[in-house]
Amino acid sequence: MCLGIPSKVIEINEVHRTGRIDYLGTKVRTNFALLDDIRIGDWVIVHAGFAISRLNEEDARETLDLLREIAEKS
Amino acid sequence: MAAANEFRRKKVIDALIADIREKKKALPSPCRIMEVCGTHTMTIHRYGLQSMLAAAGIEMVSGPGCPVCITPGEVHEAAIRLVTERENVILATFGDMTRVPTRLGSLQSTAPARGSEVRIVYSPDDSLDLARRHGDKEVVFFGVGFETTIPSIALTARSASKEKLSNYSILSGLWLIPPPLRAVLESGEVRLSGFLYPGHVSAIIGQEPYEFIAREFGYPGVIAGFEPGDILLGIRSILDQIRGKKPIVANEYRRVVRPEGNPIAREIMEEILEPKDACWRGLGLIPRSGLRLKAGFAAYDAERKHDLGIEARESDLPGCRCGAVLRGVISPPQCPLFGKKCTPETPHGPCMVSFEGACLVHHKFRGPGS
């Protein structure tokens, strides 16, 4: 239910605020009513069929850079 | 963003552990960190972080962060009574919920009344579909969850009301995460050095609701994601906070958690739900720790609609120590039934049923004798 792996938005029905995401290769029906301005290609966190947060790619990159830096220093 | 591998790479994990070990050396006292969320518990054990951290002098303690587990026995029993005593009821719920043992058996093991049945759903939306499709049945969605799930359940109530569905209601266990943390701290029952706050609850509520823990109680804490790298970055931050004697609510999961959380989700919660005093398994009655549908949506509240008369009492079955596990007072192997009478095949309490339950996670990743 709470898996923390981001999924990619692949289909949006603007009227119903629903659509589909690709979760590790599986297409899953998703409700987007909890997010504003969702677009195809966005990465989202989905919980029990509802997208609850959109991934911020810049922050993701910063965290990845930090991890790489720590790994290189060791 | 498939770069998730980086968060699990051995070299990254080893480097973080080495760094944590160094940081810990500079601190005199033992270090015990509560991971509040059951999904954190799962990552910690799946990737063997528990023992690596223990070797670095850091003990992880599981907290009350499994909604299936903290929902008290009487609520599970109300669901069982609904479907076994009333005809033509479809009880829709998440998969784990059907196996929770109670004094009346489990949803899965008891025989439904004539025309009634239990259906497993993946999303609250699916339960609405059932109500639309089965106009001749009474559909009750048995939904429990924390702030992560609550907005979607609130939306479901709103849709039902908009569509004027008369055969739909929700038997809910809607639990808020900050109040039990206050309860754990006020009881003084467990010695702790800091908190790993749940990432996806925080995606909804943001940072502010945890501030009292740093301000009033002086404990460091960090919002963390669910990859091994996320958790170790979080622990590193807690150690820095202890060392600098500056407890704050840090956010190491910025890619998903905004400081203000998800305002749309919070607005929907406020529109449809109101706080109530709620009983937690193991923790008892905690003021304003739960939510219920506001009066305008009372027609969709299964407890009121079906007059369920849910009364609080001791939740655990005889011998089960889930309550103590959920408070962080004992770890699962300290329960005398763990791995003996109580196994994933023959669970004796919800902590051995839910995939976020501490007992199941211990049993699965560390074995019955761990």
Ligand code: SF4
């Ligand atoms: S091991 Fe089983 S009986 Fe013991 S606390 Fe966990 S769920 Fe309850």
